[in-house]
Amino acid sequence: MTASADAVRAAVGAVVDPELRRPIAELGMVREIAVSPEGLAAVEIALTIVGCPAADRIAADVRAAAAGVAGVTGVDLHVGVMSPGERRELTDRLRAGRPARRMPFGPGTLTRVIAVTSGKGGVGKSTLTANLAVALAARGLAVGLVDADVHGFSIPALLGLADADGTAPAPTRLDDLMLPPVAYDVKTVSIGMFLRREGDAPVGAVAWRGPMLHRTVQQFLTDVYFGDLDVLLLDLPPGTGDVAISVGQLLPNAEVIVVTTPQPAAADVAIRSGLVARQTGQRVVGVVENMAALALPDGTTLELFGSGGGAAVAEALSADAEAVPLLGSVPLSTTLRADGDAGTPVVACHPDDPAARAIAAVADRLAQTPRGLAGRGLPLTPR
Template identity: 80%
Template sequence: MSDATAEAVRRAVSAVVDPELRRPIGELDMVREITVDAGVAHVGIALTIVGCPAADRISSDVRSAAASVAGITDVALDVGVMSPLEREALTERLRGGRAAREMPFGPETLTRVIAVTSGKGGVGKSSITANLAVALAARGLAVGLVDADVHGFSIPPLLGLVGPDGTVPQPTRIDDLMLPPVAYGVKVISIGMFLRRGADDAPLGAVAWRGPMLHRTVQQFLTDVYFGDLDVLLLDMPPGTGDVAISVGQLLPHSDVLVVTTPQSAASDVAVRSGLVARQTGQRVIGVVENMGAMILPDGTSFELFGSGGGAAVAAALTGEDAPVPLLASVPLSPTLRADADAGIPAVVAHPDDPASVAITGVAAAIASEPRGLSGRSLPLRPR
């Protein structure tokens, strides 16, 4: 009877999901010896690294899983750490046969890669990207987000990844793999996670990098970060058509591009350029999002602080005979969206009925309805 109970405990414990790797710990070979003696389950597990930030969560879930088995009255948990050889085997398994530092988002990927661009700064591109990522995750998609705006990174605070003391959680490292923090179901990586912060909540040491360093940073985000199997990978691009835009075009020439602008011509005229440069590297412009559009006031009147028509103008300028570019949404100017961003809570979560949230959710629905195309690509299938 104790052997059967121990096997039941093993099945229950093995089903516990590692919150960082998002896979069952039994599949990750983290479960060790399990015995049952007089109703007490003796459970051994091995964490990936010393000081694993998910240790408390995993230990608690393992205790609960073991205790849920009929006949178990108590749980004695022994927590160890994987050996170097075990970690090496784990990282090879996670890569799925790919060599170290090999691009997992190449032309054969099933992940849809979308770069969110703008011609100039201050159009709310990062706010749109963060909320769009969360809205896609809320639809049940596996979503990753790369903060590719190395100089002006802002994704961590927008997604609440800043503690009361101003610190941002760093990715957990397993040998040469980095496990990105998860916020609102989105796996996130940003250069802001690698900079210490001071008492005034300002980064200590600005990022003053030129082309080669910027290229290397974006490349490492795409190769050394373990995102797992993603449906969508979003890249929050820096404004303009500089080094990072060129690097992403070289590293991900098959990616899609979403252009963000405001209604005013000063922003929309420049936004067209970001779409044109993307096309020069082979990327496909899938649509335009107009941010800070007309806001409906309490008396029912429309308030156009930044004018009107910019989004439609960008979409028209980028549309070709064989490449239509739709205006996917006009996101109204929203104090709620701004306040939620400052609080680190995406508006699509905090205030889903706000007009801005509704518009962004509509963009997520449009993107989710058009999955990554499989035409002309080989699939990892073998006949049986």
């Protein structure tokens, strides 16, 4: 029995674009399809841009989908490129009526926005954020991650997106939209994706002041196409500087998680970052204590950085305000450190490690307490 062109079209159209995470039929990428009496399927598709980084994968998936239709004896695949007009139609469709250059994550969004902050550097905030994003994605949530630590970006390396020389793939540009790279089902953008290594020099440093930092964060939130997200995480720089203030202005609806280590020196400073978040209208939803006691082989524990810092921050931020829980205490872990260096998140690669279990427990708590819908408009039209 010879396959029908409609059957082949249905199979090919169901292939998902790895960057846009939508079926290619929905994106208008499927062109002419015909099947000869001998069962040879002639398939024509159009990629979004010339040099599409996902071209080989899409072509392989389309060829496999067509070949899997009963009655198909061979596949003749032709790959073209969308015209400028077709790309404009696609970007309009992706925006779903939202004007260009308009940020979709402000007040009224159905996406839960969570900013991860700390009072000082070196407390493992980025490592925690990256692993938390991967853990939430593993629970079936659509997750985006903005590396807003512009001066100290590390998210691409932690998620395995950076090469050995430190460079990371730049987002694909679709007219005025940027399509973020995806790692471990997390759509990610970082300033590190726009910097390139020159010769033997390291990947360039960013020496920007307030206005440029604000514009960068705003562009990440406006021009990067994340699609429909359940959760958007932001890895903020340590302290209470320009980026923290910009995020407070752009996302006053964001929830904030404060990261600290057990030692009082880190805890005292972490409290300030939570208080600044509150000053911009954001809600502190919890504290995570990192680098907590390490269990030793003989059954004892090593409190390298002391103890009690996380509980102290939670207690201080709960005074005269809404109660702030200690979401979790993540123990020191050589596996967590090694996986971070290798770009393999511990929650995905070594889920039984004590640190991975602690981060997974934090993800569970967040996933079980979704953001309320009070005061937010729903995309419903009365009839």
